[in-house]
Amino acid sequence: MPHARTETSVGTYESHSTSELEDLTEPEQRELKAKLTKSEAEIVTLRHVLAAKDRRCGKLKRKLGFTALVGLRQNLSKSWLDVQVSNTYVEQKVSAALSTMGTALCRKLGGIKKSATFRSFEGNPKEGSRI
Numbered sequence: 001m002p003h004a005r006t007e008t009s010v011g012t013y014e015s016h017s018t019s020e021l022e023d024l025t026e027p028e029q030r031e032l033k034a035k036l037t038k039s040e041a042e043i044v045t046l047r048h049v050l051a052a053k054d055r056r057c058g059k060l061k062r063k064l065g066f067t068a069l070v071g072l073r074q075n076l077s078k079s080w081l082d083v084q085v086s087n088t089y090v091e092q093k094v095s096a097a098l099s100t101m102g103t104a105l106c107r108k109l110g111g112i113k114k115s116a117t118f119r120s121f122e123g124n125p126k127e128g129s130r131i
Helices: 018-023 026-063 067-085 086-115 117-124
Strands: 001-005 012-016
Touching: 012 117, 026 067
Parallel strands: none
Antiparallel strands: 001 012
């Protein structure tokens, strides 16, 4: 069997060569398993600590009068500000502004080109109009 799969602490599987397992001595395997068990226990402890701190934070916010709606509004405002200062957003706004300006300029130049004054400079004045 060239490859084996082992389940990790988070329920995913990692593929490894069985020769890697065969290279480990029995004491090395026990030591690694002990380290893994300790790390998994620390992760569980940290998750509990984080959950407790999150609950404490929620209580403090309620005492200060922050509601979920206020928090959501603040998060949305910050996110919108982040979007506005992002390079992509700025580039899109500049591109749109230049496009609008270009369209207006083309219309204006088109109007000027059709004017009698411009045609008189071309040497093709409209019939009946003289300057």
